[in-house]
Amino acid sequence: MAHATATVDVMRPPAPAERGVDVYNLKLGMWVFLASEVMFFTALIGSYIVLRFGASPNPWAQPGKVLSIQITAFNTFLLICSSVSMVKAYASIADGNVKLMKVWLLVTILCGATFVGIQVYEYTHLIHHGFQPSGYREGSELAELAAANPVPYGAATAGLYGSTFFTMTGFHGFHVTCGVISMTYVFIRALRGKYSQQDHRGIEVIGLYWHFVDLVWIILFTIVYLI
Amino acid sequence: MSWWLPLQGSTFAPQIDGLFIAILIITGLAFVIVEAGLIWFVIKYRGRPGRKGHYTHGSAKAEVIWTAIPAVTVVALGLVSNHYWKEIKGRDSIPADAYPIGIHAKQFEWQVTYPGPDGQLGTADDFTVRNQLHVPVGRNIVVVLTSEDVVHSFWVPVLRVKQDAVPGMTIRAWFQATVPGEYELGCAELCGMGHYRMRARVFIHTPAEFTAWMQQQIQGGATS
Amino acid sequence: MSGIAAAAPAVHAHHDDRSFIRKYIFSTDHKIIGIQFLFVSLFFLFLGGLLAMQIRWQLGYPGRPMPGGGILPETMAPGGVILPEYYIQLVTMHGTFMVFFAIMPLLVGVFANYLIPLKIGAHDMAFPRINMWSFWSAFTGGLVMFASLFVPEGAARAGWTMYAPLSARHDLSGAGLGQELWSISIVLLGLSSILGSLNYITTIINNRTPGMTWFRLPLSVWALFITAILGLLALPVLSGAAIMLLFEQILGTHFFDPAAGGQVLLWQHLFWFFGHPEVYILILPAMGMVSDIVANGSRKPIFGYHSMVFALVGIGFLGWVVWGHHMFMSGMNPTLGSTFMVTTMIISVPSAIKVFNWMGTMWRGNLRFHVPMLNAIGFVAMFVIGGLSGVFMAATPVDMPIHDTYFIVAHIHYVLFGGSLFALFGAITFWYPNMFGKMMNERWGKIHFWLTMLFFNLTFFPMHILGMGGHMRRIYDPTQYNFLKPYQPMNTFITIAAFALFASQLIFALNFILSLRWGKKAPLNPWEDNGLEWTLPTPPPHGNWDRPPTVYRGPYEYSAPQVAEDYLPQAKKLPTDREPAAAPVAGH
Amino acid sequence: MAETRHAHPPYLLIWLYLFVLTVAEIALAFELPFSRNVKLILLLLLALWKAFLVAMFFMHLKFEKWNLRLIAIVPLPLALILVLAVITEHVW
Ligand code: HEA
Numbered sequence A: 001m002a003h004a005t006a007t008v009d010v011m012r013p014p015a016p017a018e019r020g021v022d023v024y025n026l027k028l029g030m031w032v033f034l035a036s037e038v039m040f041f042t043a044l045i046g047s048y049i050v051l052r053f054g055a056s057p058n059p060w061a062q063p064g065k066v067l068s069i070q071i072t073a074f075n076t077f078l079l080i081c082s083s084v085s086m087v088k089a090y091a092s093i094a095d096g097n098v099k100l101m102k103v104w105l106l107v108t109i110l111c112g113a114t115f116v117g118i119q120v121y122e123y124t125h126l127i128h129h130g131f132q133p134s135g136y137r138e139g140s141e142l143a144e145l146a147a148a149n150p151v152p153y154g155a156a157t158a159g160l161y162g163s164t165f166f167t168m169t170g171f172h173g174f175h176v177t178c179g180v181i182s183m184t185y186v187f188i189r190a191l192r193g194k195y196s197q198q199d200h201r202g203i204e205v206i207g208l209y210w211h212f213v214d215l216v217w218i219i220l221f222t223i224v225y226l227i
Numbered sequence B: 001m002s003w004w005l006p007l008q009g010s011t012f013a014p015q016i017d018g019l020f021i022a023i024l025i026i027t028g029l030a031f032v033i034v035e036a037g038l039i040w041f042v043i044k045y046r047g048r049p050g051r052k053g054h055y056t057h058g059s060a061k062a063e064v065i066w067t068a069i070p071a072v073t074v075v076a077l078g079l080v081s082n083h084y085w086k087e088i089k090g091r092d093s094i095p096a097d098a099y100p101i102g103i104h105a106k107q108f109e110w111q112v113t114y115p116g117p118d119g120q121l122g123t124a125d126d127f128t129v130r131n132q133l134h135v136p137v138g139r140n141i142v143v144v145l146t147s148e149d150v151v152h153s154f155w156v157p158v159l160r161v162k163q164d165a166v167p168g169m170t171i172r173a174w175f176q177a178t179v180p181g182e183y184e185l186g187c188a189e190l191c192g193m194g195h196y197r198m199r200a201r202v203f204i205h206t207p208a209e210f211t212a213w214m215q216q217q218i219q220g221g222a223t224s
Numbered sequence C: 001m002s003g004i005a006a007a008a009p010a011v012h013a014h015h016d017d018r019s020f021i022r023k024y025i026f027s028t029d030h031k032i033i034g035i036q037f038l039f040v041s042l043f044f045l046f047l048g049g050l051l052a053m054q055i056r057w058q059l060g061y062p063g064r065p066m067p068g069g070g071i072l073p074e075t076m077a078p079g080g081v082i083l084p085e086y087y088i089q090l091v092t093m094h095g096t097f098m099v100f101f102a103i104m105p106l107l108v109g110v111f112a113n114y115l116i117p118l119k120i121g122a123h124d125m126a127f128p129r130i131n132m133w134s135f136w137s138a139f140t141g142g143l144v145m146f147a148s149l150f151v152p153e154g155a156a157r158a159g160w161t162m163y164a165p166l167s168a169r170h171d172l173s174g175a176g177l178g179q180e181l182w183s184i185s186i187v188l189l190g191l192s193s194i195l196g197s198l199n200y201i202t203t204i205i206n207n208r209t210p211g212m213t214w215f216r217l218p219l220s221v222w223a224l225f226i227t228a229i230l231g232l233l234a235l236p237v238l239s240g241a242a243i244m245l246l247f248e249q250i251l252g253t254h255f256f257d258p259a260a261g262g263q264v265l266l267w268q269h270l271f272w273f274f275g276h277p278e279v280y281i282l283i284l285p286a287m288g289m290v291s292d293i294v295a296n297g298s299r300k301p302i303f304g305y306h307s308m309v310f311a312l313v314g315i316g317f318l319g320w321v322v323w324g325h326h327m328f329m330s331g332m333n334p335t336l337g338s339t340f341m342v343t344t345m346i347i348s349v350p351s352a353i354k355v356f357n358w359m360g361t362m363w364r365g366n367l368r369f370h371v372p373m374l375n376a377i378g379f380v381a382m383f384v385i386g387g388l389s390g391v392f393m394a395a396t397p398v399d400m401p402i403h404d405t406y407f408i409v410a411h412i413h414y415v416l417f418g419g420s421l422f423a424l425f426g427a428i429t430f431w432y433p434n435m436f437g438k439m440m441n442e443r444w445g446k447i448h449f450w451l452t453m454l455f456f457n458l459t460f461f462p463m464h465i466l467g468m469g470g471h472m473r474r475i476y477d478p479t480q481y482n483f484l485k486p487y488q489p490m491n492t493f494i495t496i497a498a499f500a501l502f503a504s505q506l507i508f509a510l511n512f513i514l515s516l517r518w519g520k521k522a523p524l525n526p527w528e529d530n531g532l533e534w535t536l537p538t539p540p541p542h543g544n545w546d547r548p549p550t551v552y553r554g555p556y557e558y559s560a561p562q563v564a565e566d567y568l569p570q571a572k573k574l575p576t577d578r579e580p581a582a583a584p585v586a587g588h
Numbered sequence D: 001m002a003e004t005r006h007a008h009p010p011y012l013l014i015w016l017y018l019f020v021l022t023v024a025e026i027a028l029a030f031e032l033p034f035s036r037n038v039k040l041i042l043l044l045l046l047a048l049w050k051a052f053l054v055a056m057f058f059m060h061l062k063f064e065k066w067n068l069r070l071i072a073i074v075p076l077p078l079a080l081i082l083v084l085a086v087i088t089e090h091v092w
């Protein structure tokens, strides 16, 4: 419905009967959705915490032994940058600078896509070396290393390590991919001039999703790669 | 067929049944109040033309009463139950002198390991019997439950004992049988298509009988 | 009557030029989506009932060939004799279909979709397209689950609770693809629920019409709101767990595999952390709609509206901290068991408030025993039995002998059939005129109610006695046990009663289907109700209102002294009423 | 609200902040001589700090009203309850 005129602030909801949360539907919907995402990641991350806790005293593979830190540190950096570029895109359009918004949005998409690319590379690399969801593949390079140094490679907990690592990062990667696809869609709409200073709901909402995905990564990076 | 609870065959069966009856009385009272009230209202206030309902939005007093009474009741019930629960299942409730019996559940049988003459599980004189649980009356018994494959549940109705056997865990449950006789042990957790026939016989012996059975097993060199 | 003026339907100016597909298949109209859910989930309800009949046959007449069972595949029921592996599938699929694809979509998919916008005066859901996806996701999930019945090894075989490692390992369960399809289907259903819930929540928060304040919401909407929050936060946990289970099956992960350090109880914790909120998802909407119907049938304001709301919120909140009561015997830490016992006990209190407030509503009313009211009273009467049997199980020592026996099965059916399904019979009859413009037959509705009431109790009450006797759940052949042999006549009795129960349901099915065509044309406000939905023509047009209606009062002003009639619709303006805040600008 | 829309928070500064914290995390994990448990706690705190920054500034929760913030907060205690309850198994 296109009744909204320039005088109506579309970034606020139409005056409700009684002030609800005072945000427009799309944004409220996104926040509500993110609440459910929190619970989804709770199931995955919570299981990881519980399993790792329960596995003690058997040691977990030491950080940096199986997973490459440099490459993920770079990925973390990328994702943080993309969050900033996203929020910059939002700030630009809020200030009325459509062009700058498109640039920042494009930067975000590129960062996100690179992140996914690097993760795919990381996965192939890991699987090649013998790390897979069921643990260290028998006869692989990692399995031999683990047999020789059971403690640093967490030989006894390799199965759990693989299960939780691939499930958590895999679903995070899936979320990033979804984010990149939706941002591309938003970008195309931006090219078509759908967003303005008065109405840039799409930008704000996709931003919320994107920052959430970044936030999850911050947690994952720490608990999966560094601890 | 019994319309009531099975025979009380362990020391805490009377306690559990007592609690059951207490709850039955409390809930029975609530049941009667609600159902009788419904029937009464249905008859008394059935619609008649030209009449209107009594226009009221409620009564704080009435609501406080019917909130407070159930609240007090259930909290009291919780405290009493917890008392028994700690006695029966609390981790430190297992009597120190309890006679250990290892029970290993697998699809679809119970492997019951007795400690042999030394009264200790995990020693060389242990022996294992399939699908038969022999215990003496009047003695504290602790069953040490393990599982080979999936979750099973150790369930002896007359003893009122139920405890899951979980793969990867060692779970202890204790009881003291009081009535000699032959009973049945069933599996109470779905464990596959043979779940329905994962049955064992339970023999509650007098101490003398139990010693005799033990002797016989040791001499017969019975194993699995 | 002066009331009619305000309640008269606004003439709908839009003309509807959507194609058939956009209108009825890929519809974004919340009412059509609700009706889509209705047909699909009634089908699954029927299917669940058919599976139950086979369960009952085997329990009543173990090992005897089932009449008509010859059409089943040799691997499941050679010559019509049910095999143990088929029996487990029956139980698993019966529970799964009933919980996930019948009752939950009936209560939430149908009534949240249908009622929320109508009852709060909105044009549609906040996100109509997401709403459509929510239906199609659930539908696909249902289809996958249905298909799993026909794969070679048959459907999933680990009970609707899918305890690992039985569910995770085909070598232990004997299942095949069916097991994986279960997980996939549940993930799709979870997605559907999440999409639905976020829609309901946003709609209720943001799209209420002027005057529709929080404390003027009908209790059905309140209940659906709390339900949506539960669904929003519980289903993702189930989806996460189902994904882990799926990976366990296809990727060889070790979450629940003790040999590799995994934890068996982890599945149970995740499942019940979802599972208990789930059972409240299955009862809260029923409670809400029963509140609406009881007030209507009693011609009296609901007794204690505010405490009814707080009780809903209380149940919704406490529902998160009781899940351990399903695990008292699981080997979980006993101290944790104590905690869960106390929280479980406390949850009876808000339920008690609700029960007594319904009775308070009937007290000094002017009761009309229309079919919805009968079923609503039936709900109260039966839910209480189920709720009270829950107290036995909540007491940990008493749960020890009755856990995983037919006492639990009796509890399940008293709350789910006696509770949710009775409420649904009432609700469907109540809103049928609004959905289809036709009335369901009153006489057959009453016959159905009384027969159901009778046979329901004959079927499920004796199960308490079986449970007290120690009769385990999910056993294929109770006569294997000497101590259960004496109970066989009772099992046979239950089976006969269950067949009669099923037959009685056919009355409802026929009444439902035949009334679509031959039902009496519905008058505008057949139940003389206060809700906004009755200010529209039946069935309401796409977009509902041209201009949002204005609400002047709460939903339960029956027998108010200001007016001559015994009801006072929310949208009817009395001379004393002031206009609420300015009408909203269209555009969301 | 209107004012905050014009005066944006210093996003680049927050980016720098996050960057420094990430570097600190990596350094802590691999270079600094702390015991494992201290590292664990410090790393978790750093991660939460970063997450908090993202939520507050990038997702502008800092500038929202409480009733919206509530939506973000509601799932957190539930998550905590789930994990803590399951973990107690291994603590007792
Ligand atoms: C709609 C679904 C629904 C509802 C509403 C409930 C409601 C309750 N349930 Fe139920 N439950 C199930 C569905 C439901 N349950 C299912 C499906 C299972 C089995 C799952 C499986 O294993 O397959 C189950 C299993 C189950 C168990 C596990 C049993 C076991 O496996 O050993 C327990 C244990 O505590 C329990 C307790 C309760 C309690 C205390 C309530 C309370 O909410 C009830 C509160 C209501 C009342 C108490 C009545 C009204 C109050 C009064 C009239 C006031 C007076 C009362 C007092 C003074 C006490 N339920």
Ligand code: HEA
Binding pocket: C042, C043, C045, C046, C048, C049, C050, C052, C053, C055, C056, C059, C091, C092, C094, C095, C096, C098, C099, C103, C158, C159, C160, C161, C409, C412, C413, C416, C417, C420, C421, C459, C472, C473, C474, C475, C476, C498, C501, C502, C505, C506, C508, C509, C510, C512, C513
């Ligand atoms: C809402 C939920 C629900 C409903 C309605 C039912 C209904 C019935 N259930 Fe079931 N049941 C469960 C939920 C439900 N059940 C669950 C969760 C379990 C546990 C599963 C497990 O252990 O894993 C269970 C388990 C269970 C068992 C235990 C099996 C075992 O442990 O071995 C038994 C045994 O008798 C049983 C019997 C019945 C019977 C006879 C009915 C009858 O009431 C059926 C009557 C028929 C109908 C209700 C169909 C009506 C159809 C219509 C009205 C169609 C209308 C159609 C149109 C208009 C097109 N059920």
Ligand code: CUA
Binding pocket: B105, B108, B151, B152, B153, B187, B188, B189, B190, B191, B192, B194, B195, B196, B198
């Ligand atoms: Cu073993 Cu059931």
Ligand SMILES: [Cu+2]
Binding pocket: C275, C276, C279, C322, C323, C325, C326
């Ligand atoms: Cu429960």
